[in-house]
Amino acid sequence: NQPLRFRVAKNGTTIAQSEVEETTSGNGRSQTLICQDLVDLVTNDYLELWVANGSTAQDITVENLNVIIERLN
Numbered sequence: 001n002q003p004l005r006f007r008v009a010k011n012g013t014t015i016a017q018s019e020v021e022e023t024t025s026g027n028g029r030s031q032t033l034i035c036q037d038l039v040d041l042v043t044n045d046y047l048e049l050w051v052a053n054g055s056t057a058q059d060i061t062v063e064n065l066n067v068i069i070e071r072l073n
Contacts, residue, residue: 003054006035014050015039021054038072 001023008018018037039047049067053060 002060004060005052005054006033007050008035008037008039009048009050010039010041011045012048 003021003023006020007014009015015037018035020033020035022031022033051060
C-alpha cells in the first residue's frame with residue numbers, strides 16, 4: 001500500500017501536468033496506469049519516466065513497462 005508518483009521527463013526535467021499518483025494494492029497483484037503528455041522534441045532531446053516512492057518502506061520493482069511514442073505531424 002505504497003503511494004507511487006510517475007511523471008514524464010524531457011531532457012531531465014519532469015513535466016508537472018503529466019503526473020499520475022497510484023497507491024499499490026499491497027498484495028503483489030499487477031496494476032496498470034497511464035502516464036502521458038504531449039511533448040515537442042528536436043534532435044538530441046530525450047524522454048524519461050520518473051518514479052517516486054511516497055514512502056521509504058521499500059524499493060519499487062517494475063516488471064513490465066510498455067512505452068508508446070506517437071509522432072504527430
